[in-house]
Amino acid sequence: MRFRAVIFTVLVHLSVMGAAAQGAAAPADSRIRLDTPSGYPVPRFLSLKAEATNCRTGPSFDHPIRFVYKRAGAPVLVVAESVDHWRKLRDPVGDECWVHETTLKAQTHILVREAIALRRRPAPDANISARIGSGVLARLVKRKDGWILVTAANARGWVAAGEVWGGDALTDSARRD
Numbered sequence: 001m002r003f004r005a006v007i008f009t010v011l012v013h014l015s016v017m018g019a020a021a022q023g024a025a026a027p028a029d030s031r032i033r034l035d036t037p038s039g040y041p042v043p044r045f046l047s048l049k050a051e052a053t054n055c056r057t058g059p060s061f062d063h064p065i066r067f068v069y070k071r072a073g074a075p076v077l078v079v080a081e082s083v084d085h086w087r088k089l090r091d092p093v094g095d096e097c098w099v100h101e102t103t104l105k106a107q108t109h110i111l112v113r114e115a116i117a118l119r120r121r122p123a124p125d126a127n128i129s130a131r132i133g134s135g136v137l138a139r140l141v142k143r144k145d146g147w148i149l150v151t152a153a154n155a156r157g158w159v160a161a162g163e164v165w166g167g168d169a170l171t172d173s174a175r176r177d
Contacts, residue, residue, distance in 0.1 A: 032170070036081045037081045037082065037083045037085075038081055038101075040078075041169075042079060042080060042081060043077050043078060043079050043090075043169040043170065043172070044077070044078050045075050045076070045078070045107045045166050045169055045172075046075070046076060046078055046104040046105065046106065046107055047072075047073050047074060047075055047076070047104065047105050047107050047108045047109055048069055048071065048072055048074045048076060048103065048104065048105075049072065049103055049104060049105045050072055050103060051070060051071070051072045052068050052069070052070055053069040053070075053099055053103045054068055054099070054103075055067050055068065055069055055089065055097035055098070055099055056097055056098045056099070057097065057098070058098055059082040059086035059088070059098045060084075060086070060098075061100075063098065066097045067095070067097065069091075071137065073108050073109040073137055073139075074091075074109065074111065074137060075107055075109055075110055075111055075165060075166030076089040076090070076091055076104070077089060077090040077091075077169060077172055077173060078104075079096065079173060082098075085101045085102070086098050086099070086100055086101065087099055087100075087101055087104060090172075090173075092111055092113060092165040107140060107166060108139060109137045109138060109139055109140055109166065110137075110138050110140055110148060110150060110159075110164040110165065110166035110167055111135070111137055111138075111164060111166055112132055112133065112134055112135065112136040112137075112138060112152075112164055112165075113134060113164065113165050114134050115131060115132065115133045115134055116131070116132060116159055116163055116164065117130075117131050117157075117159075118130045118131065118132065118150065118155055118156065118157025118158060118159055119147075119157050119158040120157060121158060122144050122145060122147030122149075122158040123147075123158075124160070128157075129155070129156065129157035130154075130155035130156070130157055131155075132152050132155055136152050137152070138150035138151060138152040138155075138159075138164075139151045139152065140166070141156075143161070144158075146160060146162075146168075147159065147160055147161060148160075148161050148164070148167055150164075
């Protein structure tokens with residue numbers, strides 16, 4: 001009997017520690033939703049898989065195609081999800097539509113909205129390594145403390161996440177909401 005009491009006590013402690021850890025990991029910003037069908041946060045950025053992606057007026061194949069995205073890798077902001085695997089997207093110009101989750105992949109690129117300077121290190125006072133122009137899709141290499149390391153053609157450098165589309169989901173979500 002004593003053994004069962006010890007096991008029960010250990011299990012209670014583990015479950016309390018687990019609940020505390022989950023509470024500590026909860027987002028501080030109330031605009032992030034974690035109660036989504038996928039379990040991933042909304043808003044979040046993903047990338048388009050194919051060169052052509054049908055974007056529909058509603059979350060089913062029965063809804064008409066509103067327009068077609070024609071740029072593989074382009075970042076899109078997921079602003080809502082349906083339980084049957086549809087994602088509501090927002091693009092850089094603010095248009096919203098629905099795509100099936102199979103047309104999306106983990107984010108691979110950012111979009112430069114206005115010409116920007118790439119920095120040699122993730123700091124606003126760092127030397128400039130290159131400049132890239134508006135409309136460029138730059139490959140996302142990694143994120144660090146609000147900065148993104150990107151490559152585009154022969155250019156490589158750091159850009160502040162808030163300066164590009166695909167950098168900061170909360171900032172880009174708030175622009176429309």
